[in-house]
Amino acid sequence: MRVLVALGGNAMTGPDGSATPHEQRAAIARAMEHVADLVAAGHDVVLTHGNGPQVGNLLVKNELAAQVVPPVPLDWCGAQTQGTIGFTMLDTLEASLAARGLDRRVAALITRTLVDADDPGFTHPTKPIGRYLPQEQAQTLIDHGERWEDRGEKGWRRVVASPEPVEVLETPTLLTLLDAGYIVVAAGGGGIPVVRSAHGVHGVEAVIDKDLTAALLARAVDADALVIATDVEHAILGWGTPDARPLGRVSLHEMETYAADGHFASGSMGPKVEAALRFVRSGGTRAIITALDRITEAVDAVGDIGTVIEHPVTDR
Numbered sequence: 001m002r003v004l005v006a007l008g009g010n011a012m013t014g015p016d017g018s019a020t021p022h023e024q025r026a027a028i029a030r031a032m033e034h035v036a037d038l039v040a041a042g043h044d045v046v047l048t049h050g051n052g053p054q055v056g057n058l059l060v061k062n063e064l065a066a067q068v069v070p071p072v073p074l075d076w077c078g079a080q081t082q083g084t085i086g087f088t089m090l091d092t093l094e095a096s097l098a099a100r101g102l103d104r105r106v107a108a109l110i111t112r113t114l115v116d117a118d119d120p121g122f123t124h125p126t127k128p129i130g131r132y133l134p135q136e137q138a139q140t141l142i143d144h145g146e147r148w149e150d151r152g153e154k155g156w157r158r159v160v161a162s163p164e165p166v167e168v169l170e171t172p173t174l175l176t177l178l179d180a181g182y183i184v185v186a187a188g189g190g191g192i193p194v195v196r197s198a199h200g201v202h203g204v205e206a207v208i209d210k211d212l213t214a215a216l217l218a219r220a221v222d223a224d225a226l227v228i229a230t231d232v233e234h235a236i237l238g239w240g241t242p243d244a245r246p247l248g249r250v251s252l253h254e255m256e257t258y259a260a261d262g263h264f265a266s267g268s269m270g271p272k273v274e275a276a277l278r279f280v281r282s283g284g285t286r287a288i289i290t291a292l293d294r295i296t297e298a299v300d301a302v303g304d305i306g307t308v309i310e311h312p313v314t315d316r
Helices: 021-040 052-065 074-099 135-143 171-179 210-220 252-260 269-281 292-299
Strands: 002-007 044-049 106-108 112-115 127-133 148-150 156-160 165-168 183-185 192-197 200-203 225-230 249-251 286-291 307-310
Touching (some): 021 292, 044 074, 044 210, 052 127, 074 106, 127 135, 135 156, 225 269
Parallel strands (some): 112 192, 225 286
Antiparallel strands (some): 127 156, 148 156
16 A cells, blocks of 8 residues: 655654754654665555744744844745755664564655635735744844734734645656655745746745645655554544543545534644545545554554545545
């Protein structure tokens, strides 16, 4: 089975959110142990990952150095974090595979994701990123061309576009590597956001939801399953209420109904559910939302592990 696994950026920091190089490497090593188990179970694996904490670190460096050197744009931040996380995943996954006696090659791709230059997000950016700052510090960054908004008592915060992903441009290269037997890391952080113009492709200041890109990429590589690895074993109906209950295996229609009824918060489980729905709606066999340490059991359908969204057999 070909499986695309989407790892959250917080899976690459310490348990307390620490993002020191040591803690990040240790967290990635732990994550790769579970990926290696999935490979050992006989599955063909593609990996993508978030980069929120890592980009957040770069933004703080931008802020602290803004009066000395120009801030690094978001597309560059995405490329830098893809490189750093990618090479760390290569090192740690190769070690985990070797420990299991598996001779598999791993590659990491610097990956661009095409977005529409006319996406409304560019006209009305609403995605908040980074820290709150006092106005005088924000002004330095505004002078560099960034957009910041007054958020009242908390201070000022940067807002950027969050456009819809249209196409992962390195898909042909990814498929070539998969055909050659590689495990591939691609589209980290949702991909480096780029637009196409008369002068070719160029990067833009934006943030792409990594789970939505994962759904797009999973279909592009003809994955049998999209696995969104998170910190809980199931999506929950009625979260925070006495009626809360975990969701197991559900049909596409059932999950669409739950989502429409507002069961999944936009800042946490909502984007994961939307990505899972898009994958299955567009023809994917099944999407799984579950804890990172249960991904192999969920893919192999061992017990009632994870929230599994699929078309009913009669609809296939």
